[in-house]
Amino acid sequence: MAKLDWNEVKRQITESQAWQSIFRHGYEDTPRNRILMVSGNVWLHLHPSKVQKHAVRLRFTWCMGGITFLLFLVTVVTGIYLMFYYRPTAEYAYADMKYLEFDMPFGMLMRNMHRWAAHGMVIAVWLHMFRVFMTGSYKPPREFNWVVGVILLVLTLLLSFTGYLLPWDQLSIWAVTVGSNMARATPLLGHGGPFHEMLGVNPIYDARAFLFGGAEIGPHTLLRFYILHCIFFPLLASLFMAVHFWRIRRDGMSGPL
Amino acid sequence: MASEEGSGSSRAPMMMAAAAGGASGAARAPKGPSAPATKRIEVSIKKAGQGVEEKLHTWPFLVRNEFLVACAVIVLLAVWSLTINAPLEEPSNPTRTPNPSKAPWYFLGLQEMLVFFDPWYAGVVLPSFIIVGLMLIPYIDINPKGNGYYTFRERMFEILTFFVGFHVLWVSFIIIGTFFRGPGWNWFWPGQYWDPHMVEALTNVDLPYMFGFRDYTLSALFGLSLIGGYFVIGMALFYWWVYRRPANDPWSAFPGGGPELLEKWGPVRFGITGFLLLAMLGVFIKMALRHALNIKYIMVTPWINI
Numbered sequence: 001m002a003k004l005d006w007n008e009v010k011r012q013i014t015e016s017q018a019w020q021s022i023f024r025h026g027y028e029d030t031p032r033n034r035i036l037m038v039s040g041n042v043w044l045h046l047h048p049s050k051v052q053k054h055a056v057r058l059r060f061t062w063c064m065g066g067i068t069f070l071l072f073l074v075t076v077v078t079g080i081y082l083m084f085y086y087r088p089t090a091e092y093a094y095a096d097m098k099y100l101e102f103d104m105p106f107g108m109l110m111r112n113m114h115r116w117a118a119h120g121m122v123i124a125v126w127l128h129m130f131r132v133f134m135t136g137s138y139k140p141p142r143e144f145n146w147v148v149g150v151i152l153l154v155l156t157l158l159l160s161f162t163g164y165l166l167p168w169d170q171l172s173i174w175a176v177t178v179g180s181n182m183a184r185a186t187p188l189l190g191h192g193g194p195f196h197e198m199l200g201v202n203p204i205y206d207a208r209a210f211l212f213g214g215a216e217i218g219p220h221t222l223l224r225f226y227i228l229h230c231i232f233f234p235l236l237a238s239l240f241m242a243v244h245f246w247r248i249r250r251d252g253m254s255g256p257l
Numbered sequence: 258m259a260s261e262e263g264s265g266s267s268r269a270p271m272m273m274a275a276a277a278g279g280a281s282g283a284a285r286a287p288k289g290p291s292a293p294a295t296k297r298i299e300v301s302i303k304k305a306g307q308g309v310e311e312k313l314h315t316w317p318f319l320v321r322n323e324f325l326v327a328c329a330v331i332v333l334l335a336v337w338s339l340t341i342n343a344p345l346e347e348p349s350n351p352t353r354t355p356n357p358s359k360a361p362w363y364f365l366g367l368q369e370m371l372v373f374f375d376p377w378y379a380g381v382v383l384p385s386f387i388i389v390g391l392m393l394i395p396y397i398d399i400n401p402k403g404n405g406y407y408t409f410r411e412r413m414f415e416i417l418t419f420f421v422g423f424h425v426l427w428v429s430f431i432i433i434g435t436f437f438r439g440p441g442w443n444w445f446w447p448g449q450y451w452d453p454h455m456v457e458a459l460t461n462v463d464l465p466y467m468f469g470f471r472d473y474t475l476s477a478l479f480g481l482s483l484i485g486g487y488f489v490i491g492m493a494l495f496y497w498w499v500y501r502r503p504a505n506d507p508w509s510a511f512p513g514g515g516p517e518l519l520e521k522w523g524p525v526r527f528g529i530t531g532f533l534l535l536a537m538l539g540v541f542i543k544m545a546l547r548h549a550l551n552i553k554y555i556m557v558t559p560w561i562n563i
Contacts, residue, residue, distance in 0.1 A: 029317075031314070034314040034315075034316045034317070035314065035316075037315075037316035037320075038314075038315045038316050038320075044315070044316065044320060047315040047319060047320070048315060049314065049315055049316075050312040050313065050314055050315060051312060051313055051315055051318075051319050052311070052312055052313075053311040053312065053313050055319075056313055056318050056319050056322060058322065058326070063322070063323070063326045066323055066326065066327070067326065067330055070327050070330055070331075071330070071334075074331070074334065094348045094349065097345055098345075101342075101345065108342065109335075109338055109339065111343050112337075112338035112339075112341065112342055112343050113334060113335065113338040114343075115343035116334060116337050116338050116341070116343070117334055119362075120334065122363050126423075129391075130419075130423065133394075133415075133416075133419050134407055134416070135403075135405055135406060135407060136402075136403035136404045136405060136406070136408075136412065137404070137405060138394060138395040138398075139395065139398070139400075139401070139403070139404040139405075140395075140404075142395070143395035143396060144395075146392075146394065146395045147392045147395070150388060150391045150392045153391075154388060157363060157364075160361065160363065161361060161364070164361050167345055168348070168349050169345055169346040169347060169348060169349055170346040170347050170348070170349055170350060170353070170355060171344055171345075171346045172349065173349040173351065174354065174355055174358040174359075175358070175359060175360050175361050177358065178358045178359065178360040178368065179360040179361060179364050181376065181380070182367070182376060182380030182381055182384075183381075184376070185375070185376030185377040185380050185381055186377065186381045187377050187381065187382070187561075190377075190381075192376065192377075193376075193377045193381070194377055194560045194561040195560060216351065217351065218351075253405075254404060254405030255405040255406065
């Protein structure tokens with residue numbers, strides 16, 4: 001029996017049409033390949049192929065923007081898992097939380113990771129904003145990307161807030177009640193706010209009722225927050241993230257010149 | 258990127274490829290004998306007219322950092338999630354209000370503001386000022402220095418303002434709301450028994466009442482003029498303080514001092530900055546009046562109270 005030449009096998013595989021249609025370049029550590037690694041990969045292509053030396057240092061970036069994005073991805077993955085088991089109706093929501101915790105494989109872990117990642121994302125986005133402020137990275141030409149970042153900050157809080165209601169326990173409905181009492185106090189638009197008589201708003205027809213889908217937190221609110229939490233805000237945040245990342249890519253990292 | 262077209266499997270000479278793959282059109286790789294492929298090479302790129310700006314390849318230098326940080330965060334999150342369970346209380350019951358009812362922790366700074374202001378201001382107007390004010394920062398801050406590096410001396414005013422707004426007001430109020438507020442939103446030290454029957458005497462009075470105004474219209478006018486006067490005098494003082502900055506003063510950011518800063522700033526930017534600054538400092542004034550003199554409202558009208 002002829003001896004198998006592994007190098008020949010490897011050569012035949014890597015030079016086959018199928019292999020080369022998927023992997024366009026090899027793995028050697030050459031300057032050309034390093035650039036292809038980034039420019040030929042849709043995910044890594046979020047980066048430029050070269051970055052300033054200081055921008056690589058954690059001391060400069062704290063990596064907080066990246067951590068925010070990573071935690072967002074964690075909540076997406078774990079959130080999809082939770083969606084398989086959770087029904088956003090008042091009859092089932094709380095029971096489904098219990099099933100999730102005690103019956104579903106890795107249910108408790110997925111729920112914990114979803115919640116802690118969401119909290120971590122709020123902290124990371126604040127620290128990211130703090131870092132960008134400290135390095136003055138909002139200054140020209142990056143002014144508008146800071147504005148996009150503030151929008152993403154608000155969306156992060158809204159994502160977290162709408163998710164807060166979904167367990168449908170005492171903690172969630174009362175925290176959301178307190179949080180959305182603010183909408184009731186909106187000037188002109190809330191029935192508890194100043195000048196509300198001018199528009200004739202009332203408890204079943206004002207800013208908070210628009211948020212709740214009714215005068216009080218109920219099954220309608222649960223469904224509404226679920227859709228906002230799982231579809232609307234993630235989509236909106238993804239759109240703004242695309243703009244945010246694209247602009248960093250175009251303008252480059254800020255740095256001393 | 259020019260390198261995308263050349264992404265076939267052909268093995269072009271390294272020098273050519275390195276030159277084609279530069280991050281910008283002006284970028285060029287240094288010419289010279291090619292190094293062995295196994296050795297990591299740091300390529301420095303000369304930008305036209307800007308001296309030597311050292312650049313690294315994103316792969317592996319940045320991607321490696323990101324990968325390691327991502328691994329660390331995932332491990333930390335997994336360990337945290339394995340050891341600490343997310344809270345789940347009893348089923349929701351709209352007829353049983355817990356005392357205290359707290360908003361999610363990241364909104365507790367605003368809930369804490371309800372101690373000092375009415376909900377329309379603490380919950381709607383103040384957060385709007387915060388969001389709009391944050392968005393306006395790049396447009397009202399015209400200091401050209403400190404772009405892309407850490408510095409305190411060149412940006413003292415900006416950094417101190419951010420510190421007061423973010424650390425002193427936002428973060429510390431979240432800590433107070435989370436750890437120091439119990440039933441009835443009364444102050445409890447950590448570890449202290451949460452007595453639901455604790456009674457705190459409500460001895461607050463309105464400022465116009467304190468000054469002897471008993472007539473509704475007069476006290477409303479008095480309060481209005483106080484609030485209006487605060488902003489007018491505050492703006493004037495702010496203008497005066499900026500104008501008086503001497504040449505090369507570290508606070509003014511421009512070599513010409515205060516007058517040059519005001520000229521470049523313009524009335525709109527100056528007005529917005531002054532207004533947001535006074536609104537932020539007003540929170541401290543209201544807090545001080547409440548704690549020191551038990552003042553409930555400064556301005557009382559039939560529609561809004563501040």
